[in-house]
Amino acid sequence: MQILMVCLGNICRSPMAEGIMRQKINEYGLNAEVDSCGTAAYHIGQSPDKRAIQTLRKYNIDISKHRGRQFDRTDFDKFDAIFVMDTENFKDIIKNTRNQGDREKVKLLLDVLYPGMQKIVPDPYYGDLAGFDDTYRLINQACDKIARQLV
Numbered sequence: 664m665q666i667l668m669v670c671l672g673n674i675c676r677s678p679m680a681e682g683i684m685r686q687k688i689n690e691y692g693l694n695a696e697v698d699s700c701g702t703a704a705y706h707i708g709q710s711p712d713k714r715a716i717q718t719l720r721k722y723n724i725d726i727s728k729h730r731g732r733q734f735d736r737t738d739f740d741k742f743d744a745i746f747v748m749d750t751e752n753f754k755d756i757i758k759n760t761r762n763q764g765d766r767e768k769v770k771l772l773l774d775v776l777y778p779g780m781q782k783i784v785p786d787p788y789y790g791d792l793a794g795f796d797d798t799y800r801l802i803n804q805a806c807d808k809i810a811r812q813l814v
């Protein structure tokens with residue numbers, strides 16, 4: 664199972680989701696891999712936001728070596744599941760789909776917890792450090808459910 668986590672900048676939510684999901688893959692001993700990217704080009708090559716790094720360090724997850732990259736259409740060929748954080752990300756990725764197979768891979772991350780409710784992982788970038796803990800909790804619950812489904 665190849666999993667891709669997607670947000671806007673690839674410096675806050677999706678690198679957090681990648682780090683959290685990788686910890687679950689290891690904990691549950693899953694045959695899966697995870698990567699992340701952004702829909703925008705602003706932060707290509709950059710490290711994650713310091714607050715994202717700091718928050719995940721509390722949970723023994725190190726995302727400091729991640730570097731931002733932008734979504735590429737060939738990601739549809741490399742990944743089985745593409746989890747997006749919000750509805751803007753969803754629209755941006757759907758725009759790039761080439762066929763029904765591509766479209767079926769794209770899901771809101773929180774749909775795994777709240778199917779059909781269009782719940783989003785809010786962008787913590789313009790908020791304070793506490794917002795990153797909220798982001799952690801939401802993503803952690805969703806990743807744990809994904810992991811349990813893959814056991």
Ligand code: 4NP
Nearest residue numbers: 670671672673674675676788
């Ligand atoms: P992310 O957060 O999509 O969770 O990585 C953002 C980071 C940077 C910007 C927007 C969102 N930005 O506009 O620079």
